[in-house]
Amino acid sequence: MPRRLLRHRRLTPVLAAAALLIGALVAAPANAAPQTPSAGAAVDLYAAELSPDHVKLLNRFGLDREDVRFSTSAEKGSVHVEAVMSAAQAAALNRQGLGLTVKKLGGKDARQRAKAAAAPKVFRPYSGPGNIREELLNVAAANASIAKAVDIGKSVKGQPITAVRLTKDVNSTRQHGRPVVVYQAAQHAREWITPEMVRRLLHHYVDGYGKNAEITKIVDTTELWFVPVVNVDGYDLTFQDGFRLWRKNVRDNDGDGQITGQDGVDLNRNFPYRWGYDNEGSSSLRTSQTYRGTAPGSEPETQAQIGLYKKVRPAYLVNYHSAAELLLHGVGWQALTRSPDDAIHDALLGDIDHPAVPGYTPELGAQLYTTNGDTDGQADNVYGALSITPEMATCESAARSDPDDEWEPGDCASGFEFPDDETLIQKEFQKNIPFAFSVAKSARTPDEPVSAVGRTAPDFETDAFTTSYGTSQEVASVIRRSLRHKELRYRINGGRERGADVREWQGGERFGDENDTYYAEYRGKIRQRPGDKVEVWFTGQKGRKRVESKHFTYTVRDQQKADVLIIADEDYTGVNPTYPPGTNKPRYAQQYADLVKAARHKPLVWDIDKDGVPHDLGVLKHFDAVVWYLGDNRLTQDAADDPIKTYLGDQPDSQVADRAKDLLLSVRSYLNEGGKLLHTGETAGYYGPVSRLNGGGIYYGLKGHPERPCVVTSNFRDDCELLSDDFFQYYLGAYDRQRVGAPTAFTGTQAPFDDVTSKLQGPASNPLNEAGGFQVTSTVLPKADFPQFTSWKAGDYTGAAAPTEPVEGQWYVAGPHQDGLYRRLTRTIDLSSVTAAQAPALQAQLSYSTETGFDNIILEAHTAGAEDWTTLPEKNGLSKTTVPEQCEQGYLLDMHPFLGHYLTRGNPCGNTGSSGQWNAITGNSNGWVPVAYDLSAYAGKKVEVSISYVSDPGSGGTGLFIDDTKVTTSGGQPDAEGFETGLGAWTVQGAPAGSPGNGAEYTRSQAQIDSVSSVATRDTVLLGFGIEQAADQRTLMIRALRHLID
Template sequence: MLGVAPSAGAAPPTRSPAAASAADAGDRLQAYRGETDLAGLARIRALGVDPHDLSVAPLEGGRARVEVVLTGAQARGLERAGVDLDATAADRGAARTLAAAGDGVFRPYSGPGGLAEELRAQARAHPGIAELVTIGRTVQGKPILAVKVTKGARAVRDGSRPATVYLGAQHAREWITPEMVRRLLDDVLDGYATDRSLRRLVDTNELWFIPVGNPDGYDFTFTEGNRLWRKNLRDNDENGVTTVGDGVDLNRNFETKWGYDDEGSSPNPASDTYRGPSPGSEPETQSLNRLFARITPEFLVNYHSAAELLLHGVGWQVATPTPDDVLYQAMVGDDDDPAVPGYDPDISAELYTTNGDTDTHVQEAYGTLGFTPEMATCQSASAVDPDDAWDPDDCQSVFNFPDDEALIQAEYEKNVPFALAVARSAADPDDPVSVTGIDTPDFVVDAFEVSYGTRQPVAVTAKRALRDVVMRYRVNGRGPVYRVPVREWRGGERYGDENDDYYAELRGVVRGAREGDRVTVWFEGRERGLSRSERFTYTVENASRNDVLVVANEDYTGVNPTYPDEVTAPKHLQAHLDALAANGVGADTWDVDAQGVPHHLGVLGHYGTVLWYLGDNRLTQDPEDELTEYGSAQLPDASVAERQQYLTIAVRDFLNEGGKLVHAGETAAYYGILGSSLGGIYYGLDGRPEEPCAVTVDPTADCLLLADDFSQYYLGAYARTAIAEADGVAGTAGALAGLAADFGGPATVANPVDEVGAFTPLSEVLDPATHPWFGPSTPAAEYVGASGPFLPVEGRQGAAAEHADDSWMRLTRTYDLTGLTAADAPAFAAQLSWDTEEGYDHVVVEARTPGGEDWTTLPEAGGATSSAVPTECEAGFLLEEHPALLRYLTPGDPCTATGTSGAWNSLTGSSDGWQDLRFDLSAYAGGAVEVTVSYVTDPFTGGAGVIVDDTRLVTAGGEQQEAGFEDGLAPWTVPGEPEGSPANTRDFELSLGLGGITAAIATEDTVLLGFGLEQLASDEARAALAGAALRQLGAVRP
């Protein structure tokens, strides 16, 4: 979801495992708090922190108060970037005060008096119903203990009765969760003799209690300075020391959807969501897998903290309901009546995505329905009783639940009804016990009002327990009632084949209706008797045989922009139809303003290709969406109307079922001013999407999000950068190759070409070799005549180094100064544009005699460089990482700007566009000189990078030895990092610009255009581009 354009502001940090370990040695995780603006929030999100580790509250002026769990190095890096956060209670002494006030409830897993000892004692004390089971061992060899509870537990074969598993502390710091599982175990064991309902439950079911799924990590959180550790204790760098670069997130390590993307889990060992080196790599993961394979439980309740949520269903992709959600939702309740008071029931990916998680895997692999209750935060628990010793402001983090018996017991008690209801549902899961009294219906019909075809598939989600399910329909309310068979839909190209153990999507087909007919549809089946679904009626509004549908999403009834009163229909629809007709393609139309969102089966599914265009529409907004309440601020371009979310999902469903898409618009893949910090744009209140977004408490939870995942993973555009000026487009690949078109014409009067989108292809970020499910995303066209601070200033190409942390990128060549004297004033000249983390990342021009050791950096003749040493040079971390800097810098406090062979001169910060620079080479006159343009970065964050163009040797007699990179890098070379520096993950390369000038991206099923067809200057150009796009998708013959 989070996509930060590499050319805009801060680039996403990149770190090698080795560099992470070196940088983080001796570091630890802490909670930090402070205030920041939207750019700062984007920088925090770009670190890849788990959303549960980030708490945000809106303030005035678009600022926000944040609490986030970070390493010390991350916090220092944020401070350098202008995000000033302070360590919380642990460093203020309040932690010791709170510990003194605590009841001593929380305790380690291992050792005398630990939780493991209690589990052993409880099993011994209840031999008739409890059995202690070691399900496996940890990285450090500790036993992972479970207690199996059922009548005759030690004689009954595991898994022979309906089973429910209760799991805590997969994440080490979530101390409230072992207490939840432990107390539930104690109450079940102690209540068996006196509570008839508990006795009946235990006699007929298996209950498995695993209070601590991560014993190593949990015990580690009881050691000094490690309270906020999350992962297991895998020694990733094998150095024998546990640092923040170690450990694997056990809730990202399972096989199903492992590594689907790098947002739902991380490939970086230093990340708290590191997914591990391979699927199921961790012994703790393997232990759970073996247990679930042996007992195939009906349910898992996987306790986490801290967010007060009840999560279920698909987590790896946003907005993906599944058949079994009918059952899940009956059990968790809804926003108005949740199964756990104060918790928010949601599909797992509503707030953020996860992949390789436990719940998804156990349902896919074993048919086990999984719930994740996210338990209370420290702050919410501390606020329960204003007269007790606990103050929310004293909380070190959301995870530090108060060590208070009364508060812990209260949090436990409000979770008990749901926990027991899950177990009581195991014998008959599709007719569950619901705390909120919600019944599971036999049928949930996917209704729609309009059809564009006479042969119309209709879908229903139905209980698998039903027999003889059929679809019935009647045309125009008279005549015969037709009875047709149904078939189970097995899913599409990417989704639809999961979470269907107790419910399934069935489809029947209406045949014989004609244009203008009204068709009423319902479904029937039998379990204990005849069951009928609700009926719905649709109208066949179109029955053409065209294979292309044009979806006009101009939003002429909206406010961004506001249209003249006389505009009551799409302005540019005819231009699109004409462009298609010129290619011999007939098309039907759908006007979103007038007709609403087209149903993926009722409308879109009747076509092979959809052309979805925006026209002048910047963002689909009704008047209430124009400004979004964000604390006390009113933010523009922060929300869209909910129909845009529903339209996006309908188109995604269409693609999933084999459709092809051309999506065009100047603001296609634009997600507003909060896009980089949120990973999308708001579209309504959580639980009430029809109401406008208002952020009053939590920017990540108050409102719903139209995520940028669709643009990234279906359209192939990882990020978008706006270009303010371009003359036209030129096709570069596939069917668009050779195409040339200028911008202009009447449409550009009302909508000038001033923010066309340049895209970063997804394939540049997620390698198709490791993420084959996305396929390649190919740049298919580029902008002509585009200009900007990070686009080549001369010709089409420059040499660019895009930011990467821990790097020394070098661009080198040798100049022959033979025959020149100092009087000839030889100088290296080039045009440069740079954007670096000021003071910490630097561009330097190095010089030496070829092969010599007389290294130095050169001052710029006009004063653009500075001899100021790098910020925090005295701390030593930059010199330790890049020892070759000792040529120019001497460590110490103060650090000085001369070194073993030369002096320090650098460019840092932002150049504010292209600068024509000169560097004096007269000291090398009469011989040769090796010149190197270097970009040197530290371990944390940065700007866009540097681009070099128009290089030349300047003398009193003129310019010579020019090289502008139009024919390649030569005579420049890229030698890589100097000895001693970490291996570069990026380096100088030929470039069309930082952020690029890619105007179109093609995937197997889509063509994305960063401009509107209507913005092309001629009918012929529009026809040529429309035809090329259709040929690219195989929609018309070449």
């Protein structure tokens, strides 16, 4: 039988408030005052060539990931990005240097294209004569015995949201008499193909009733609801000038009477279930396309949907969206989280090779991107539905589908603008019919779906493992709820068959008790002894037939009274690094075991290379705490994992072996059930360089085929399976990681390491040279708003700093990238009494990330009062005389004519100019590096120098940061300036004459991001180095374990 949904135990404060709010709002009149669309305020499609650093900024900006598309770029090292956003959002990103411009086709932007195009031939608005709502009313009137028009609620502007209820004897059939399927569309206004799907499906059923036996049987035995347009106001708005790509409803957030980029709520983020869980799955910013609203269920359109689901309790909900060609199901708020009812979805939807809709990819909701406050979570977990979100075809794939028609992919401005072509629309509809029918045919027996791809749902999905500890072992299986007499069966050492009761698992601290209407996880316990070999399976009664699961066998090891498990994750069988031939055991395991003993606990070592991944129930749950260390392991990789192939060329450190993904998920499950973790390692939380491009994570295989190596042919986000950084962000409290380099010491700041100091260096075999610095999650998601992610800075580094924080003291000069800059930090150095023999020099420390070749750092110098301008070479060899990329095209010199002092126009472009030579630093410093410039040519004079950052009109990296400047001679250090109390002798100058001027200048600043050496939560401690690399290893282990379990 299906789960009784009213038994939910944990009504969170957000859900409780939502329930009250919805009750209050349902009776309130909708905001019927008509808002005026504001000219020039609509969303549009923007494009740019972006560096990986800027892609990371874009990924963190809060755009819906469907709004962003990637392709190859003509600029080396960059990707071409197109993103749907408002002008205000584009301006905000451009202030960070992204250089986004409105994409034009044939010289026209979206508004101009809409004006130039003929009126839509197929697509129509919702309201008004001859449009969709009128059509729904007419269909119901013409088929009154089976169809009834029902207004399920009203919109923000007071428009009725009309549905059609379709079933035999519709006017006399009582509610809940037949199983229900809801087909709905257009929660997002711009997705025009989706109302056509639902509208045409309604006609297909109505026209076939009484003529087609399959359709007639469905209508006679099932109640079907069709809601072609949920977001009726927003959908109508997309037919107005300049609003074709509008997504949200038309809530006037700022109350100015106009619809602008500040307005609208995402109706697929406004539901109470998990509303506002984090700022990645939805946004608190009104300008965001995923803005979740002021409160859960705040929007009348959301209330209308909730009212419908509550009334009809659908067996299935099909919520059509576009454009990505996916079949989404299951958990959306957390990545890589299967739930019990996925057994049904797997059967109904198929897989990438045999999907229920040809060309679509079935996957968990969060594999597209995480969402919270979404429709599926609400419908599944509050009203017992089985929800599927088909993401329908993109414009490009539709245009590509018929090589003989007039449409070409290049005609598509964005993926959402499906061609206004009857043939292509009907073709997309027709390929979706078998799946739509399969859902209707499955409604009477939801847990026994009638699959369009011929699959069946299993009775059991056992959670098998091979190794156990302790005298009692909990075992689990997902089991069909409708089975009677569920039981655990087992044999010990080949002996007699035994039985034990099973109970439904109630879930853990964060997940496990959801999406379990028709299936659930059941657990039983087995008494055992070390050395036992246990065979396990589950049974149940299905009708008159006894059914059983697959069997699995595990062996019981002696736990030896250990309470702390040490996971030796050294990956000595892997390739990063490659270990010496003959290495067959972990190097540091005994050292860690001794440290645990020193903390008065009993350790046991688990060697990943020899033992495999420890199972959360079979192994981890038997221990009070886990110490997971990396040793020399940079990334867990086999030879096939590195490098990956991409359209930007081969990328290292970008894919891990399956065991890395499986270990992370096992540890996450252990924490979810009350486990405690110390995680330590120099590359803990390191996700490789491509994490800046893929939204934050590292790959573990090809999309749909994780057993194959990742290959990125078109999209860094979607082409491969992604192990996201969510575990470190939301469980370990590390929102982001930067490479700090080679710090010399650790300093504790708060519990558990307050007052602890320790030198850092590392063993000779693995010196500390890429230590991790973490941004604490609670500094991004404040504890007051997100208590579930409470985390704090437990330690810091000395002797080194992350690229975006001061390397000396607390202040530095920051210069984040923008396009078209010519920034100068300038001072005069008096060398009047200094001789060349005294070797005067300017020294500093720089941290920089620039678009290699295009954006450059130069040290400009000239005799004070003279025009002998030149650039000086960096003494350590960091600078080159190579001219900027595409210098021969002239646009850089046009933008910054002052560079003519150092460069000469032409093809080729020359590296000398009217007064001096070209010497420049470009690329990525990967942290702070010392620089030095010889000033002996100016001995006996005064010289004016400028540390200058020059960028071209295109994209760039993070920018340039400056600290610890000093003038030195062989006789000492005449002066130094680290910017702790001001700029000292330095001044910030504007761009030279002829340049366009700087949108933002250098600023004296404290750390833009505080990168810490250790982060702690209630259940975890994370270190950005290996404990084996610290001098006071004993104190670090004692304090960590005391915090976790003492």
